Amino acid sequence: MISAPEFRLACSDAVTWLRALPSGSVDLVATDPPYESLEKHRAIGTTTRLKHSKASSNDWFDIFPNSRFEELFGEVWRVLKKDTHFYLYCDAETMFAAKPIAEKVGFKFWKPIVWDKKRIGMGYHYRARYELILFFEKGKRKLNDLGIPDIIEAPRIHGGYPTEKPVEVSEVLVQQSSQLGEMVVDPFMGSGSVGVASVRRGRNFLGNDLCAEAVTIAGGRLLAEGAREGRTQTHAHDSGAHAEQLLLAGAE
Numbered sequence: 001m002i003s004a005p006e007f008r009l010a011c012s013d014a015v016t017w018l019r020a021l022p023s024g025s026v027d028l029v030a031t032d033p034p035y036e037s038l039e040k041h042r043a044i045g046t047t048t049r050l051k052h053s054k055a056s057s058n059d060w061f062d063i064f065p066n067s068r069f070e071e072l073f074g075e076v077w078r079v080l081k082k083d084t085h086f087y088l089y090c091d092a093e094t095m096f097a098a099k100p101i102a103e104k105v106g107f108k109f110w111k112p113i114v115w116d117k118k119r120i121g122m123g124y125h126y127r128a129r130y131e132l133i134l135f136f137e138k139g140k141r142k143l144n145d146l147g148i149p150d151i152i153e154a155p156r157i158h159g160g161y162p163t164e165k166p167v168e169v170s171e172v173l174v175q176q177s178s179q180l181g182e183m184v185v186d187p188f189m190g191s192g193s194v195g196v197a198s199v200r201r202g203r204n205f206l207g208n209d210l211c212a213e214a215v216t217i218a219g220g221r222l223l224a225e226g227a228r229e230g231r232t233q234t235h236a237h238d239s240g241a242h243a244e245q246l247l248l249a250g251a252e
């Protein structure tokens, strides 16, 4: 009998948390950091929905500055096994900053994948209907299905966690770039949509967020999916050891 996917969650800074994970231990990273470009949208009032996040005691979660991309991508590179993929949810503006830095730490950039939200949203010039997901590779790994298009259609989420991504979009990434029982990691997991996608596809999941409420929300969603929970981690130091245990458990 195949056992239920397992997950472990932590509440820490993404880079600090990744530093505690063993090198070459992870099969896939898919993540969605809060970019500094969000600040610009907030300044011109196009993202007012996010000002009153019910998911945070702050009005808004902290942004992750572009100046930290190199340390972040360096850690993502280190924790990934060889021959793996890395997906970075991204807006068009941040793509130009993120791509060369990810290449500098060693990733091959393949292409942006488009998440088509199917209906127009906010915007000053052309109204926004899509977001991007940058597709990077460490070493060489074939996608599981070469017939999948580079546009993924899924309606945006209304009234959920701030900037919550549809599970269906992450399910495509997980299905394409990992195998049953492998380990997926999201260091900025928010409400845990990458985690939910992972367990729906029979993968194990390690997730982290700086916001304690996000960790609670993500944990609830993962349990509701039937995943088994390890001990929730709150210290980066612990998380490495527990990740190792979970990774070892996954290998048995």
Ligand SMILES: C[S@@+](CC[C@H](N)C(=O)[O-])C[C@H]1O[C@@H](n2cnc3c(N)ncnc32)[C@H](O)[C@@H]1O
Residues within 6 Å of the ligand: 012, 013, 014, 015, 032, 033, 034, 061, 062, 063, 064, 161, 162, 163, 164, 165, 166, 187, 188, 189, 190, 191, 192, 193, 194, 208, 209, 210, 211, 214
């Ligand atoms: C764009 S949201 C992720 C949304 C997620 N993809 C979802 O579907 O719910 C970014 C998350 O990063 C978290 N965050 C901000 N700064 C962080 C940091 N330095 N380390 C870890 N998480 C951080 C925020 O609390 C927020 O939940």
